[in-house]
Amino acid sequence: MTTTTRGFATIQQRDLVNQIADMLTEALLKGEFAPGVHLAEAQLARDFGVSRAPVREAARLLESRGMLVSQPRRGFFVRTFNADELDDVYDLRLCLERHAIRLLAGKLTAAMEAALSHQLETMRQVARDGTAVQQIEEDVAFHRMLCEFSGNQRLVRVFDELCHEMRFCILLIGQLYDDPLRVADTHEPILEALRTRSPDAGEAALDYHIGVAQQRVVEMFRERAKG
Amino acid sequence: MTTTTRGFATIQQRDLVNQIADMLTEALLKGEFAPGVHLAEAQLARDFGVSRAPVREAARLLESRGMLVSQPRRGFFVRTFNADELDDVYDLRLCLERHAIRLLAGKLTAAMEAALSHQLETMRQVARDGTAVQQIEEDVAFHRMLCEFSGNQRLVRVFDELCHEMRFCILLIGQLYDDPLRVADTHEPILEALRTRSPDAGEAALDYHIGVAQQRVVEMFRERAKG
DNA sequence: CATCCTCAAACTGTCGACACTCGACAGTCG
DNA sequence: CGACTGTCGAGTGTCGACAGTTTGAGGATG
Numbered sequence: 001m002t003t004t005t006r007g008f009a010t011i012q013q014r015d016l017v018n019q020i021a022d023m024l025t026e027a028l029l030k031g032e033f034a035p036g037v038h039l040a041e042a043q044l045a046r047d048f049g050v051s052r053a054p055v056r057e058a059a060r061l062l063e064s065r066g067m068l069v070s071q072p073r074r075g076f077f078v079r080t081f082n083a084d085e086l087d088d089v090y091d092l093r094l095c096l097e098r099h100a101i102r103l104l105a106g107k108l109t110a111a112m113e114a115a116l117s118h119q120l121e122t123m124r125q126v127a128r129d130g131t132a133v134q135q136i137e138e139d140v141a142f143h144r145m146l147c148e149f150s151g152n153q154r155l156v157r158v159f160d161e162l163c164h165e166m167r168f169c170i171l172l173i174g175q176l177y178d179d180p181l182r183v184a185d186t187h188e189p190i191l192e193a194l195r196t197r198s199p200d201a202g203e204a205a206l207d208y209h210i211g212v213a214q215q216r217v218v219e220m221f222r223e224r225a226k227g
Numbered sequence: 228m229t230t231t232t233r234g235f236a237t238i239q240q241r242d243l244v245n246q247i248a249d250m251l252t253e254a255l256l257k258g259e260f261a262p263g264v265h266l267a268e269a270q271l272a273r274d275f276g277v278s279r280a281p282v283r284e285a286a287r288l289l290e291s292r293g294m295l296v297s298q299p300r301r302g303f304f305v306r307t308f309n310a311d312e313l314d315d316v317y318d319l320r321l322c323l324e325r326h327a328i329r330l331l332a333g334k335l336t337a338a339m340e341a342a343l344s345h346q347l348e349t350m351r352q353v354a355r356d357g358t359a360v361q362q363i364e365e366d367v368a369f370h371r372m373l374c375e376f377s378g379n380q381r382l383v384r385v386f387d388e389l390c391h392e393m394r395f396c397i398l399l400i401g402q403l404y405d406d407p408l409r410v411a412d413t414h415e416p417i418l419e420a421l422r423t424r425s426p427d428a429g430e431a432a433l434d435y436h437i438g439v440a441q442q443r444v445v446e447m448f449r450e451r452a453k454g
Numbered sequence: 455c456a457t458c459c460t461c462a463a464a465c466t467g468t469c470g471a472c473a474c475t476c477g478a479c480a481g482t483c484g
Numbered sequence: 485c486g487a488c489t490g491t492c493g494a495g496t497g498t499c500g501a502c503a504g505t506t507t508g509a510g511g512a513t514g
Contacts, residue, residue, distance in 0.1 A: 015299055051499045060284060064291030072242055073505060088381040099322040154315040158385050278469045300475055
Protein backbone atom coordinates (compact mmCIF):
# COMPACT_ATOMS: atom_id res chain seq x y z
CA MET A 1 0.00 0.00 0.00
CA THR A 2 1.74 3.15 -1.18
CA THR A 3 0.69 6.60 -0.13
CA THR A 4 1.42 10.14 -1.21
CA THR A 5 2.85 12.70 1.16
CA ARG A 6 -0.70 13.77 1.94
CA GLY A 7 -1.75 10.26 2.75
CA PHE A 8 -3.87 9.64 -0.32
CA ALA A 9 -3.78 6.14 -1.67
CA THR A 10 -2.12 6.35 -5.05
CA ILE A 11 -4.39 5.90 -7.98
CA GLN A 12 -4.08 2.36 -9.15
CA GLN A 13 -4.17 2.84 -12.87
CA ARG A 14 -3.77 -0.73 -13.88
CA ASP A 15 -3.71 -1.28 -17.55
CA LEU A 16 -6.18 -3.31 -19.48
CA VAL A 17 -3.76 -6.17 -19.90
CA ASN A 18 -3.54 -6.86 -16.20
CA GLN A 19 -7.23 -6.39 -15.65
CA ILE A 20 -8.03 -8.82 -18.42
CA ALA A 21 -5.42 -11.26 -17.18
CA ASP A 22 -6.97 -11.16 -13.73
CA MET A 23 -10.48 -11.66 -15.05
CA LEU A 24 -9.36 -14.52 -17.24
CA THR A 25 -7.50 -16.06 -14.33
CA GLU A 26 -10.55 -15.81 -12.16
CA ALA A 27 -12.73 -17.33 -14.84
CA LEU A 28 -10.27 -20.15 -15.33
CA LEU A 29 -10.10 -20.86 -11.62
CA LYS A 30 -13.86 -20.89 -11.46
CA GLY A 31 -13.81 -23.51 -14.14
CA GLU A 32 -15.77 -21.43 -16.60
CA PHE A 33 -13.59 -22.72 -19.41
CA ALA A 34 -13.17 -26.43 -19.82
CA PRO A 35 -9.58 -27.66 -20.11
CA GLY A 36 -8.41 -27.85 -23.69
CA VAL A 37 -11.03 -25.45 -24.99
CA HIS A 38 -10.08 -22.85 -27.56
CA LEU A 39 -10.15 -19.21 -26.53
CA ALA A 40 -10.93 -16.97 -29.47
CA GLU A 41 -9.34 -13.57 -29.14
CA ALA A 42 -12.07 -11.73 -30.97
CA GLN A 43 -14.78 -13.28 -28.83
CA LEU A 44 -12.97 -12.42 -25.61
CA ALA A 45 -12.33 -8.92 -26.88
CA ARG A 46 -16.04 -8.50 -27.50
CA ASP A 47 -16.86 -9.92 -24.08
CA PHE A 48 -14.51 -7.50 -22.35
CA GLY A 49 -15.42 -4.62 -24.63
CA VAL A 50 -11.85 -4.01 -25.75
CA SER A 51 -9.77 -4.66 -28.81
CA ARG A 52 -7.79 -7.81 -29.46
CA ALA A 53 -4.39 -6.35 -28.63
CA PRO A 54 -4.70 -6.30 -24.84
CA VAL A 55 -6.46 -9.66 -24.92
CA ARG A 56 -3.53 -11.16 -26.80
CA GLU A 57 -1.05 -9.80 -24.33
CA ALA A 58 -3.07 -11.00 -21.38
CA ALA A 59 -3.23 -14.42 -22.97
CA ARG A 60 0.54 -14.44 -23.41
CA LEU A 61 0.86 -13.58 -19.76
CA LEU A 62 -1.31 -16.50 -18.77
CA GLU A 63 0.63 -18.70 -21.12
CA SER A 64 3.85 -17.80 -19.32
CA ARG A 65 2.10 -18.75 -16.11
CA GLY A 66 1.25 -22.12 -17.54
CA MET A 67 -2.52 -21.65 -17.54
CA LEU A 68 -2.87 -21.40 -21.30
CA VAL A 69 -0.94 -22.89 -24.16
CA SER A 70 -0.67 -21.46 -27.64
CA GLN A 71 -0.30 -23.08 -31.01
CA PRO A 72 0.93 -21.07 -33.99
CA ARG A 73 -1.88 -19.83 -36.18
CA ARG A 74 -4.39 -21.58 -33.96
CA GLY A 75 -4.42 -19.39 -30.91
CA PHE A 76 -4.75 -20.06 -27.23
CA PHE A 77 -6.15 -23.07 -25.45
CA VAL A 78 -6.87 -23.77 -21.82
CA ARG A 79 -4.02 -25.78 -20.41
CA THR A 80 -4.84 -29.39 -19.78
CA PHE A 81 -3.22 -31.08 -16.85
CA ASN A 82 -2.84 -34.76 -16.43
CA ALA A 83 -2.22 -36.35 -13.08
CA ASP A 84 1.45 -36.97 -13.86
CA GLU A 85 2.08 -33.30 -14.55
CA LEU A 86 0.34 -32.37 -11.33
CA ASP A 87 2.49 -34.92 -9.57
CA ASP A 88 5.57 -33.22 -11.01
CA VAL A 89 4.36 -29.88 -9.71
CA TYR A 90 3.98 -31.22 -6.19
CA ASP A 91 7.29 -32.99 -6.43
CA LEU A 92 9.02 -29.78 -7.40
CA ARG A 93 7.18 -27.82 -4.77
CA LEU A 94 8.40 -30.19 -2.11
CA CYS A 95 11.92 -29.80 -3.46
CA LEU A 96 11.68 -26.03 -3.14
CA GLU A 97 10.17 -25.98 0.31
CA ARG A 98 12.67 -28.46 1.67
CA HIS A 99 15.38 -26.17 0.47
CA ALA A 100 13.61 -23.15 1.91
CA ILE A 101 13.16 -24.68 5.31
CA ARG A 102 16.78 -25.77 5.37
CA LEU A 103 17.87 -22.21 4.68
CA LEU A 104 15.32 -20.81 7.08
CA ALA A 105 16.27 -23.05 9.97
CA GLY A 106 19.63 -21.33 10.07
CA LYS A 107 18.33 -17.79 10.16
CA LEU A 108 14.91 -17.75 11.75
CA THR A 109 14.28 -14.49 13.59
CA ALA A 110 11.72 -13.80 16.27
CA ALA A 111 9.75 -11.68 13.82
CA MET A 112 9.62 -14.50 11.32
CA GLU A 113 8.49 -16.96 13.92
CA ALA A 114 5.80 -14.57 15.07
CA ALA A 115 4.59 -14.09 11.51
CA LEU A 116 4.40 -17.82 10.92
CA SER A 117 2.60 -18.37 14.21
CA HIS A 118 0.16 -15.67 13.35
CA GLN A 119 -0.46 -17.14 9.94
CA LEU A 120 -1.11 -20.52 11.50
CA GLU A 121 -3.67 -18.89 13.74
CA THR A 122 -5.32 -17.29 10.73
CA MET A 123 -5.51 -20.70 9.11
CA ARG A 124 -7.26 -22.13 12.14
CA GLN A 125 -9.67 -19.23 12.05
CA VAL A 126 -10.71 -19.68 8.43
CA ALA A 127 -10.77 -23.43 9.02
CA ARG A 128 -13.65 -22.77 11.37
CA ASP A 129 -15.55 -20.06 9.57
CA GLY A 130 -14.12 -19.48 6.11
CA THR A 131 -14.73 -20.63 2.59
CA ALA A 132 -12.77 -23.40 0.92
CA VAL A 133 -11.03 -20.82 -1.26
CA GLN A 134 -9.99 -18.83 1.80
CA GLN A 135 -8.66 -21.97 3.43
CA ILE A 136 -6.54 -22.75 0.42
CA GLU A 137 -5.26 -19.20 0.17
CA GLU A 138 -4.21 -19.02 3.80
CA ASP A 139 -2.59 -22.40 3.50
CA VAL A 140 -0.64 -21.23 0.46
CA ALA A 141 0.27 -18.04 2.30
CA PHE A 142 1.90 -20.03 5.09
CA HIS A 143 4.04 -21.99 2.68
CA ARG A 144 4.87 -18.88 0.75
CA MET A 145 6.17 -17.32 3.94
CA LEU A 146 8.55 -20.22 4.36
CA CYS A 147 9.90 -19.47 0.90
CA GLU A 148 10.09 -15.74 1.46
CA PHE A 149 11.88 -16.06 4.75
CA SER A 150 14.40 -18.38 3.14
CA GLY A 151 15.82 -15.24 1.58
CA ASN A 152 15.95 -16.62 -1.95
CA GLN A 153 13.66 -14.41 -4.00
CA ARG A 154 14.09 -16.48 -7.12
CA LEU A 155 12.78 -19.45 -5.24
CA VAL A 156 9.70 -17.49 -4.26
CA ARG A 157 8.99 -16.70 -7.89
CA VAL A 158 9.04 -20.33 -8.88
CA PHE A 159 6.91 -21.20 -5.89
CA ASP A 160 4.34 -18.67 -7.04
CA GLU A 161 4.26 -20.18 -10.49
CA LEU A 162 3.71 -23.62 -9.07
CA CYS A 163 0.95 -22.30 -6.84
CA HIS A 164 -0.89 -20.93 -9.83
CA GLU A 165 -0.87 -24.37 -11.35
CA MET A 166 -1.85 -26.11 -8.14
CA ARG A 167 -4.75 -23.75 -7.59
CA PHE A 168 -5.82 -24.39 -11.13
CA CYS A 169 -5.93 -28.13 -10.56
CA ILE A 170 -7.33 -27.99 -7.04
CA LEU A 171 -10.28 -25.86 -7.97
CA LEU A 172 -10.95 -28.18 -10.86
CA ILE A 173 -11.34 -30.95 -8.36
CA GLY A 174 -13.79 -29.02 -6.28
CA GLN A 175 -13.65 -29.28 -2.55
CA LEU A 176 -10.34 -30.40 -1.11
CA TYR A 177 -10.20 -30.46 2.65
CA ASP A 178 -12.49 -32.81 4.46
CA ASP A 179 -11.32 -31.55 7.85
CA PRO A 180 -9.73 -28.12 7.41
CA LEU A 181 -8.94 -27.69 11.09
CA ARG A 182 -6.92 -30.89 11.11
CA VAL A 183 -5.12 -29.76 7.95
CA ALA A 184 -4.22 -26.49 9.63
CA ASP A 185 -2.86 -28.41 12.60
CA THR A 186 -0.51 -30.43 10.44
CA HIS A 187 1.47 -27.23 9.90
CA GLU A 188 2.36 -27.12 13.55
CA PRO A 189 5.19 -29.68 13.33
CA ILE A 190 6.83 -27.63 10.60
CA LEU A 191 6.82 -24.54 12.75
CA GLU A 192 7.93 -26.55 15.77
CA ALA A 193 10.92 -27.91 13.86
CA LEU A 194 11.87 -24.37 12.91
CA ARG A 195 11.62 -23.25 16.52
CA THR A 196 14.21 -25.82 17.46
CA ARG A 197 16.32 -24.79 14.47
CA SER A 198 16.32 -28.34 13.21
CA PRO A 199 16.52 -28.59 9.42
CA ASP A 200 16.19 -32.35 9.44
CA ALA A 201 13.03 -32.29 11.50
CA GLY A 202 11.74 -29.51 9.28
CA GLU A 203 12.32 -31.53 6.17
CA ALA A 204 10.68 -34.55 7.69
CA ALA A 205 7.64 -32.55 8.73
CA LEU A 206 7.38 -31.04 5.28
CA ASP A 207 7.83 -34.40 3.60
CA TYR A 208 4.93 -35.75 5.55
CA HIS A 209 2.73 -32.70 5.22
CA ILE A 210 3.18 -32.16 1.50
CA GLY A 211 3.33 -35.84 0.75
CA VAL A 212 -0.14 -36.31 2.19
CA ALA A 213 -1.50 -33.39 0.19
CA GLN A 214 0.19 -34.59 -2.95
CA GLN A 215 -1.16 -38.07 -2.62
CA ARG A 216 -4.65 -36.83 -1.95
CA VAL A 217 -4.79 -34.19 -4.66
CA VAL A 218 -3.20 -36.26 -7.38
CA GLU A 219 -5.42 -39.18 -6.52
CA MET A 220 -8.57 -37.07 -6.67
CA PHE A 221 -7.37 -35.56 -9.89
CA ARG A 222 -6.77 -38.97 -11.37
CA GLU A 223 -10.24 -40.06 -10.37
CA ARG A 224 -11.85 -37.00 -11.86
CA ALA A 225 -10.05 -37.61 -15.16
CA LYS A 226 -11.66 -41.01 -15.41
CA GLY A 227 -15.18 -40.16 -14.27
CA MET B 228 5.63 -24.71 -46.09
CA THR B 229 4.39 -21.72 -48.02
CA THR B 230 5.27 -20.87 -51.60
CA THR B 231 5.54 -17.59 -53.47
CA THR B 232 3.55 -16.83 -56.59
CA ARG B 233 6.57 -17.91 -58.61
CA GLY B 234 6.51 -21.30 -56.97
CA PHE B 235 9.75 -21.00 -55.06
CA ALA B 236 9.64 -22.75 -51.76
CA THR B 237 10.11 -20.07 -49.20
CA ILE B 238 11.87 -20.50 -45.94
CA GLN B 239 9.54 -21.75 -43.28
CA GLN B 240 8.10 -18.49 -42.12
CA ARG B 241 8.43 -18.79 -38.39
CA ASP B 242 6.45 -16.46 -36.27
CA LEU B 243 7.78 -12.99 -36.29
CA VAL B 244 7.42 -12.99 -32.54
CA ASN B 245 9.75 -15.93 -32.08
CA GLN B 246 12.23 -14.64 -34.60
CA ILE B 247 12.34 -11.28 -32.89
CA ALA B 248 12.56 -12.90 -29.49
CA ASP B 249 15.49 -14.98 -30.67
CA MET B 250 17.28 -12.03 -32.19
CA LEU B 251 16.71 -9.95 -29.10
CA THR B 252 17.93 -12.79 -26.93
CA GLU B 253 21.04 -13.15 -29.01
CA ALA B 254 21.66 -9.43 -28.90
CA LEU B 255 21.19 -9.41 -25.15
CA LEU B 256 23.57 -12.34 -24.68
CA LYS B 257 26.11 -10.59 -26.83
CA GLY B 258 25.85 -7.65 -24.52
CA GLU B 259 24.68 -5.29 -27.22
CA PHE B 260 22.30 -3.69 -24.77
CA ALA B 261 23.65 -2.47 -21.48
CA PRO B 262 21.75 -3.62 -18.40
CA GLY B 263 19.05 -1.20 -17.39
CA VAL B 264 18.82 0.43 -20.78
CA HIS B 265 15.43 1.30 -22.20
CA LEU B 266 14.24 -0.59 -25.27
CA ALA B 267 11.96 1.58 -27.39
CA GLU B 268 9.38 -0.47 -29.24
CA ALA B 269 9.22 1.81 -32.23
CA GLN B 270 12.97 1.83 -32.64
CA LEU B 271 13.20 -1.95 -32.45
CA ALA B 272 10.30 -2.24 -34.86
CA ARG B 273 12.16 -0.06 -37.33
CA ASP B 274 15.35 -2.05 -36.85
CA PHE B 275 13.59 -5.32 -37.53
CA GLY B 276 11.44 -3.86 -40.28
CA VAL B 277 8.17 -4.87 -38.63
CA SER B 278 5.40 -3.17 -36.73
CA ARG B 279 5.33 -2.69 -33.01
CA ALA B 280 2.86 -5.47 -32.25
CA PRO B 281 5.22 -8.44 -32.68
CA VAL B 282 7.99 -6.51 -30.95
CA ARG B 283 5.76 -5.98 -27.95
CA GLU B 284 4.88 -9.63 -27.76
CA ALA B 285 8.49 -10.69 -28.09
CA ALA B 286 9.39 -8.30 -25.31
CA ARG B 287 6.69 -9.79 -23.10
CA LEU B 288 8.15 -13.18 -23.82
CA LEU B 289 11.59 -12.07 -22.75
CA GLU B 290 10.08 -10.46 -19.71
CA SER B 291 8.56 -13.76 -18.68
CA ARG B 292 12.01 -15.28 -19.10
CA GLY B 293 13.43 -12.68 -16.78
CA MET B 294 15.65 -10.97 -19.33
CA LEU B 295 13.60 -7.79 -19.54
CA VAL B 296 11.46 -5.95 -17.05
CA SER B 297 8.59 -3.64 -17.88
CA GLN B 298 7.23 -0.58 -16.17
CA PRO B 299 3.71 0.62 -16.93
CA ARG B 300 3.65 3.45 -19.44
CA ARG B 301 7.43 3.39 -19.62
CA GLY B 302 8.12 0.25 -21.56
CA PHE B 303 10.77 -2.42 -21.39
CA PHE B 304 14.20 -2.28 -19.84
CA VAL B 305 17.10 -4.69 -19.90
CA ARG B 306 17.07 -6.65 -16.69
CA THR B 307 19.77 -5.71 -14.27
CA PHE B 308 21.24 -8.42 -12.11
CA ASN B 309 23.07 -7.87 -8.92
CA ALA B 310 25.39 -10.46 -7.46
CA ASP B 311 22.87 -11.47 -4.82
CA GLU B 312 20.25 -12.30 -7.40
CA LEU B 313 22.76 -14.33 -9.34
CA ASP B 314 23.65 -16.09 -6.13
CA ASP B 315 19.97 -16.94 -5.66
CA VAL B 316 19.84 -18.38 -9.17
CA TYR B 317 22.77 -20.67 -8.49
CA ASP B 318 21.37 -21.62 -5.13
CA LEU B 319 18.10 -22.61 -6.71
CA ARG B 320 19.83 -24.42 -9.50
CA LEU B 321 21.73 -26.51 -7.03
CA CYS B 322 18.48 -27.26 -5.25
CA LEU B 323 16.94 -28.50 -8.50
CA GLU B 324 19.87 -30.58 -9.59
CA ARG B 325 20.27 -32.21 -6.22
CA HIS B 326 16.67 -33.26 -6.47
CA ALA B 327 17.15 -34.43 -10.03
CA ILE B 328 20.15 -36.55 -9.22
CA ARG B 329 18.37 -38.08 -6.28
CA LEU B 330 15.49 -39.09 -8.52
CA LEU B 331 17.82 -40.18 -11.26
CA ALA B 332 19.98 -42.38 -9.05
CA GLY B 333 17.03 -44.65 -8.54
CA LYS B 334 16.15 -45.06 -12.18
CA LEU B 335 19.27 -44.69 -14.28
CA THR B 336 19.11 -46.82 -17.41
CA ALA B 337 21.99 -47.94 -19.58
CA ALA B 338 20.81 -45.59 -22.31
CA MET B 339 20.85 -42.64 -19.94
CA GLU B 340 24.30 -43.50 -18.72
CA ALA B 341 25.52 -43.80 -22.28
CA ALA B 342 24.02 -40.42 -23.17
CA LEU B 343 25.66 -38.76 -20.19
CA SER B 344 29.00 -40.40 -20.96
CA HIS B 345 28.75 -39.28 -24.54
CA GLN B 346 27.92 -35.74 -23.46
CA LEU B 347 30.92 -35.72 -21.17
CA GLU B 348 33.09 -36.75 -24.09
CA THR B 349 31.64 -33.94 -26.17
CA MET B 350 32.49 -31.52 -23.41
CA ARG B 351 36.09 -32.70 -23.42
CA GLN B 352 36.19 -32.27 -27.17
CA VAL B 353 35.00 -28.66 -27.17
CA ALA B 354 37.24 -28.02 -24.18
CA ARG B 355 40.17 -28.72 -26.51
CA ASP B 356 39.01 -27.08 -29.71
CA GLY B 357 35.80 -25.14 -29.16
CA THR B 358 34.74 -21.62 -28.37
CA ALA B 359 33.89 -20.43 -24.90
CA VAL B 360 30.23 -20.27 -25.88
CA GLN B 361 30.31 -23.88 -27.08
CA GLN B 362 31.94 -24.95 -23.85
CA ILE B 363 29.23 -23.30 -21.83
CA GLU B 364 26.48 -24.76 -23.98
CA GLU B 365 27.79 -28.32 -23.73
CA ASP B 366 28.23 -27.88 -20.02
CA VAL B 367 24.65 -26.72 -19.69
CA ALA B 368 23.52 -29.61 -21.89
CA PHE B 369 25.04 -32.12 -19.47
CA HIS B 370 23.24 -30.64 -16.50
CA ARG B 371 20.06 -30.38 -18.47
CA MET B 372 20.26 -34.09 -19.18
CA LEU B 373 20.38 -34.76 -15.47
CA CYS B 374 17.15 -32.82 -15.10
CA GLU B 375 15.51 -34.46 -18.08
CA PHE B 376 16.38 -37.96 -16.98
CA SER B 377 14.97 -37.21 -13.55
CA GLY B 378 11.59 -37.55 -15.20
CA ASN B 379 10.15 -34.34 -13.81
CA GLN B 380 9.38 -32.17 -16.81
CA ARG B 381 8.34 -29.24 -14.68
CA LEU B 382 11.75 -29.24 -13.10
CA VAL B 383 13.34 -29.09 -16.55
CA ARG B 384 11.32 -26.00 -17.39
CA VAL B 385 12.53 -24.16 -14.32
CA PHE B 386 16.07 -25.28 -15.01
CA ASP B 387 15.82 -23.81 -18.50
CA GLU B 388 14.63 -20.50 -17.11
CA LEU B 389 17.52 -20.39 -14.69
CA CYS B 390 19.93 -21.23 -17.48
CA HIS B 391 18.72 -18.27 -19.47
CA GLU B 392 19.56 -16.04 -16.56
CA MET B 393 22.90 -17.68 -15.90
CA ARG B 394 23.94 -17.36 -19.53
CA PHE B 395 22.89 -13.76 -19.39
CA CYS B 396 25.17 -13.08 -16.45
CA ILE B 397 28.03 -15.29 -17.56
CA LEU B 398 28.33 -13.69 -20.95
CA LEU B 399 28.27 -10.32 -19.26
CA ILE B 400 31.33 -11.35 -17.36
CA GLY B 401 33.18 -12.40 -20.46
CA GLN B 402 35.37 -15.45 -20.39
CA LEU B 403 34.61 -17.92 -17.67
CA TYR B 404 36.68 -21.08 -17.74
CA ASP B 405 40.40 -20.72 -17.22
CA ASP B 406 40.95 -24.42 -17.80
CA PRO B 407 37.96 -25.87 -19.67
CA LEU B 408 39.35 -29.39 -19.75
CA ARG B 409 39.63 -29.47 -16.00
CA VAL B 410 36.11 -28.12 -15.70
CA ALA B 411 34.85 -30.90 -17.96
CA ASP B 412 36.62 -33.43 -15.78
CA THR B 413 34.85 -32.25 -12.66
CA HIS B 414 31.67 -33.72 -14.11
CA GLU B 415 33.13 -37.18 -13.92
CA PRO B 416 32.42 -37.67 -10.18
CA ILE B 417 28.78 -36.85 -10.75
CA LEU B 418 28.49 -39.50 -13.41
CA GLU B 419 30.48 -41.92 -11.32
CA ALA B 420 28.12 -41.47 -8.38
CA LEU B 421 25.19 -42.19 -10.67
CA ARG B 422 26.87 -45.34 -11.94
CA THR B 423 27.01 -46.64 -8.41
CA ARG B 424 23.41 -45.55 -7.87
CA SER B 425 24.45 -43.48 -4.90
CA PRO B 426 22.26 -40.44 -4.36
CA ASP B 427 24.36 -39.18 -1.48
CA ALA B 428 27.58 -39.32 -3.45
CA GLY B 429 25.76 -37.68 -6.33
CA GLU B 430 24.59 -34.82 -4.16
CA ALA B 431 28.04 -34.38 -2.73
CA ALA B 432 29.63 -34.29 -6.16
CA LEU B 433 27.07 -31.77 -7.33
CA ASP B 434 27.47 -29.66 -4.23
CA TYR B 435 31.16 -29.40 -4.91
CA HIS B 436 30.87 -28.93 -8.65
CA ILE B 437 28.17 -26.28 -8.63
CA GLY B 438 29.49 -24.68 -5.48
CA VAL B 439 32.79 -23.98 -7.18
CA ALA B 440 31.09 -22.53 -10.23
CA GLN B 441 28.77 -20.44 -8.10
CA GLN B 442 31.57 -19.01 -6.04
CA ARG B 443 33.60 -18.21 -9.11
CA VAL B 444 30.82 -16.71 -11.19
CA VAL B 445 29.27 -14.68 -8.43
CA GLU B 446 32.67 -13.41 -7.37
CA MET B 447 33.56 -12.36 -10.89
CA PHE B 448 30.18 -10.75 -11.25
CA ARG B 449 30.62 -8.83 -8.04
CA GLU B 450 34.03 -7.62 -9.20
CA ARG B 451 32.65 -6.51 -12.54
CA ALA B 452 29.94 -4.50 -10.82
CA LYS B 453 32.54 -2.51 -8.94
CA GLY B 454 35.09 -1.97 -11.71
C1' DC C 455 -21.13 -45.71 -46.86
C1' DA C 456 -16.60 -43.82 -46.61
C1' DT C 457 -13.46 -40.50 -48.72
C1' DC C 458 -12.02 -36.58 -50.97
C1' DC C 459 -12.73 -31.94 -52.56
C1' DT C 460 -14.55 -27.25 -52.41
C1' DC C 461 -15.67 -23.29 -50.26
C1' DA C 462 -17.08 -20.04 -46.97
C1' DA C 463 -16.84 -18.55 -42.25
C1' DA C 464 -13.97 -17.78 -38.39
C1' DC C 465 -9.74 -16.79 -36.66
C1' DT C 466 -4.89 -15.36 -36.13
C1' DG C 467 -0.76 -12.50 -37.39
C1' DT C 468 0.46 -8.14 -38.58
C1' DC C 469 0.02 -3.38 -39.64
C1' DG C 470 -0.58 1.72 -39.34
C1' DA C 471 -2.95 5.30 -36.69
C1' DC C 472 -4.49 7.93 -32.78
C1' DA C 473 -4.92 9.37 -27.95
C1' DC C 474 -2.95 9.71 -23.76
C1' DT C 475 0.98 9.75 -20.56
C1' DC C 476 5.59 10.75 -19.01
C1' DG C 477 9.81 13.38 -18.61
C1' DA C 478 12.54 17.34 -19.85
C1' DC C 479 13.07 22.05 -20.46
C1' DA C 480 12.16 26.63 -20.53
C1' DG C 481 9.52 30.37 -18.76
C1' DT C 482 6.99 32.67 -14.85
C1' DC C 483 6.04 34.18 -10.38
C1' DG C 484 7.02 34.75 -5.63
C1' DC D 485 17.48 32.43 -6.53
C1' DG D 486 14.13 28.71 -6.02
C1' DA D 487 9.76 26.55 -6.83
C1' DC D 488 5.94 26.02 -9.73
C1' DT D 489 3.69 25.80 -14.36
C1' DG D 490 3.05 25.31 -19.31
C1' DT D 491 4.65 23.23 -23.38
C1' DC D 492 6.72 19.90 -26.39
C1' DG D 493 8.70 15.69 -28.05
C1' DA D 494 9.10 10.84 -27.34
C1' DG D 495 6.92 6.66 -26.38
C1' DT D 496 3.33 3.48 -24.76
C1' DG D 497 -1.58 1.68 -24.70
C1' DT D 498 -5.18 0.70 -27.53
C1' DC D 499 -7.86 0.39 -31.63
C1' DG D 500 -9.83 -1.02 -36.17
C1' DA D 501 -8.53 -3.10 -40.58
C1' DC D 502 -6.52 -6.29 -43.85
C1' DA D 503 -4.35 -10.53 -45.48
C1' DG D 504 -3.43 -15.22 -45.12
C1' DT D 505 -4.53 -19.57 -42.66
C1' DT D 506 -7.27 -23.02 -40.41
C1' DT D 507 -11.53 -25.32 -39.75
C1' DG D 508 -15.66 -27.51 -40.56
C1' DA D 509 -19.75 -28.25 -43.26
C1' DG D 510 -21.64 -29.95 -47.26
C1' DG D 511 -21.54 -31.76 -51.78
C1' DA D 512 -19.30 -34.72 -55.22
C1' DT D 513 -17.10 -39.11 -56.09
C1' DG D 514 -15.63 -43.81 -55.87
